[in-house]
Amino acid sequence: MDEITVIGLGPARRKHLTAEAQKQLQSSRPLYLRTFKHPAARYYAWRREARSFDHIYGQSGHSGRTDRAISLALLKAARRYKRICYAVPGHPLIGEGSVKKLLKLAPQLGIKVKIVPGISFLEFLLKALQIDLLEGVRVVGAPALEQLKEPCRNHLLLAQIHTRPLASRVKLKLLSLYPQDYPVTVVRSAGRRKERLWTAPLQDLDRFRCYDHHTSVYVPPYRGYLVGDLLQIMARLRSEEGCPWDKQQTHHSLRQYLVEEAYEVVGAIDEKQDQSLQEELGDVLLQVVFHSRIAAEENRFDFYQVTEGIAAKLIRRHPHVFGGGKAVDAAEVKLKWEEIKLNEKNKRGASNNSGPDVSIDHSLPALLKAYKLQKKAAGVGFDWPCIEGPLEKAEEELAELAEAFKEGDQSAVEEELGDYLFTVVNLARFLGVNPELALGKSIAKFMDRFRYVLEQAERAGRPASDFSLGQLDKWGEEAKNLRKMDE
Numbered sequence: 001m002d003e004i005t006v007i008g009l010g011p012a013r014r015k016h017l018t019a020e021a022q023k024q025l026q027s028s029r030p031l032y033l034r035t036f037k038h039p040a041a042r043y044y045a046w047r048r049e050a051r052s053f054d055h056i057y058g059q060s061g062h063s064g065r066t067d068r069a070i071s072l073a074l075l076k077a078a079r080r081y082k083r084i085c086y087a088v089p090g091h092p093l094i095g096e097g098s099v100k101k102l103l104k105l106a107p108q109l110g111i112k113v114k115i116v117p118g119i120s121f122l123e124f125l126l127k128a129l130q131i132d133l134l135e136g137v138r139v140v141g142a143p144a145l146e147q148l149k150e151p152c153r154n155h156l157l158l159a160q161i162h163t164r165p166l167a168s169r170v171k172l173k174l175l176s177l178y179p180q181d182y183p184v185t186v187v188r189s190a191g192r193r194k195e196r197l198w199t200a201p202l203q204d205l206d207r208f209r210c211y212d213h214h215t216s217v218y219v220p221p222y223r224g225y226l227v228g229d230l231l232q233i234m235a236r237l238r239s240e241e242g243c244p245w246d247k248q249q250t251h252h253s254l255r256q257y258l259v260e261e262a263y264e265v266v267g268a269i270d271e272k273q274d275q276s277l278q279e280e281l282g283d284v285l286l287q288v289v290f291h292s293r294i295a296a297e298e299n300r301f302d303f304y305q306v307t308e309g310i311a312a313k314l315i316r317r318h319p320h321v322f323g324g325g326k327a328v329d330a331a332e333v334k335l336k337w338e339e340i341k342l343n344e345k346n347k348r349g350a351s352n353n354s355g356p357d358v359s360i361d362h363s364l365p366a367l368l369k370a371y372k373l374q375k376k377a378a379g380v381g382f383d384w385p386c387i388e389g390p391l392e393k394a395e396e397e398l399a400e401l402a403e404a405f406k407e408g409d410q411s412a413v414e415e416e417l418g419d420y421l422f423t424v425v426n427l428a429r430f431l432g433v434n435p436e437l438a439l440g441k442s443i444a445k446f447m448d449r450f451r452y453v454l455e456q457a458e459r460a461g462r463p464a465s466d467f468s469l470g471q472l473d474k475w476g477e478e479a480k481n482l483r484k485m486d487e
Helices: 019-025 040-048 052-060 063-081 097-109 121-129 142-147 162-174 202-205 227-238 251-271 272-297 303-316 332-346 350-354 366-379 388-407 408-431 433-458 469-486
Strands: 003-008 031-033 051-052 083-088 112-116 137-142 155-159 183-186 196-201 215-219
Touching: 003 019, 003 031, 003 063, 019 083, 019 303, 031 040, 031 063, 040 051, 040 083, 040 196, 063 083, 063 097, 083 097, 097 112, 121 155, 121 162, 121 183, 121 215, 137 142, 142 155, 142 162, 155 303, 162 202, 183 202, 202 251, 227 272, 251 272, 251 433, 272 303, 366 408, 388 408, 408 433, 433 469
Parallel strands: 003 083, 003 112, 031 051, 031 083, 137 155
Antiparallel strands: 155 215, 183 196, 183 215
């Protein structure tokens, strides 16, 4: 059987080679080296005929293509010579893409791959930083840095940072996860005579000129709170030793708080207060975690399934971003979203079981419920062709309301008022305005003016009810003008 023996050369000099590695390197098999730019590699290259792949690294700037080219060349050589040796720096299974390709492709061709371990750069890096591996260490190569989605609670070692431009890209990625003054340590030539360590704020990471093939970056464990901590806190609150109030909550008892927190987020957005928005978003996240924990205790679903579901949905409904589809503008994106959503419902059998889908969540506020229902109707073509339709309908409903009031029929007044409000909601939808948000802004505006009116009456030393409507209106106009000046 054809065979490729992959040998780990260790981090540097020949003395770091294992006995098995030395034995294999001294064999008569054809020897291939990933690079001559390694002390042990140069030693054996001088003493016997050996070939390197340095020329391939010079041809391609893409690591994936380079690794594939090397692996294919090795497989071809194994077919020709039956048994060959391939030597790589460090340990063959740590950060060596060409070996990964070999392990994947060789079995398909009936070629055996034998691994001879070597001392990796990690041993000397851990020694230089005085880190115990069992404390928890995460090692990530710079090319795979995008796999970091949040700050790391373990010791984080970033390898393969060969150049300053690459260090700049690493810095930008880390700045999306850590504060700019977070301490990081640059380690060069770990385990060698020229070993050096520099510690600096993250924002200065790319200012060093020391980057080469022997440089790594260390990021100490993050001590702030992460999503996992929030889940553990909620689990503790719901435990036997937890909080009496939190333990007795149910999905139903928490409904009101979810609605309240959502509206407070909207208020913070309207007020353009970042600190308030951050806090209110945290309160909404708490509700998601709370409901997920209750469901997990009942073995129905958990927070991770909620996360999995929404992530999969976003990818599924954005084929123009994550797939091969295209979208010209936001309107086309919205249309495509609704098409995919409808197809998903049809696949679940919802349309076959219950007829056309006109369901609306009855827990929604009335204005928002009417708005959503009218959007559904418009989605199937049950809509006015132009804005004149809802405008005329609003005038018609207002006239009917006035007629009912003149006749003194309170039941009819209530009915006609509801029809008028429903028509106004439809008009808002036609104008591209969410009526719930629009009314909320008007309420906030009225509150500001009314507060000003009460303040003016208080300054005059009399209750507001003692003043004429004309005077109260005058103060209201003053409040309106002052607000415009502030804007």
